[in-house]
Amino acid sequence: MEPIHITLRGRPITKKNSQRIVRAGGFKKIIPSEQFERYEEQCVYQLMRVKKVKNKPLNMQCVYYMPTRHRVDLVNLLEATCDILVSANIIEDDNCKIIAGHDGSRVLYDKEDPRVEITLTEVSDEG
Template structure:
């Protein structure tokens, strides 16, 4: 059995980065670029409060159960990507490349209208 390194619950409606983008304009050059929405930026800022800065720099499995507050189709890979960026922002993992977040086995999406959240279990590989 794998050693559990950390368990967290992020008590927020899970959102993805990819579906929360907007087209912005660089004020110096006038060129357009795709940036994160204010909604995603706020989600990331709020989500780090539920995590601990552990500085994990070894291979781990990040299992996440995403409980959505609405029954709509959602891309699991995009939810995982957003979660991994939040884990890096909080300092829980030092980077989200494949030699640290080695796998996401067991991750899936559920529905809970009353209490949307993300339950995260990090185990050492």
């Protein structure tokens, strides 16, 4: 499989910041912020023309370009990106059998063009 390159434009947002607690049938439920929901919707729209990836072990390298130099949690950004790829049906699930690693992922600065550049590469499932 040739590597798949995807660029999602817009400021990357994590699911964990500003979560909301709502009542659902007498139970409390934690849901993502409205800001994340808007970001996810924009990303899913950008992913409409990307082909679904077969269930093979993949390395998902994400290079995040943030508009500020503030500290950000890379793990939370990766979790959000995985969930967005699942929501857009690019990958079936983000478990370790499908997303085997995140080698090469990092956070950089780009004030003018915040985005995430994703590279999906098939990896050997031996080991």
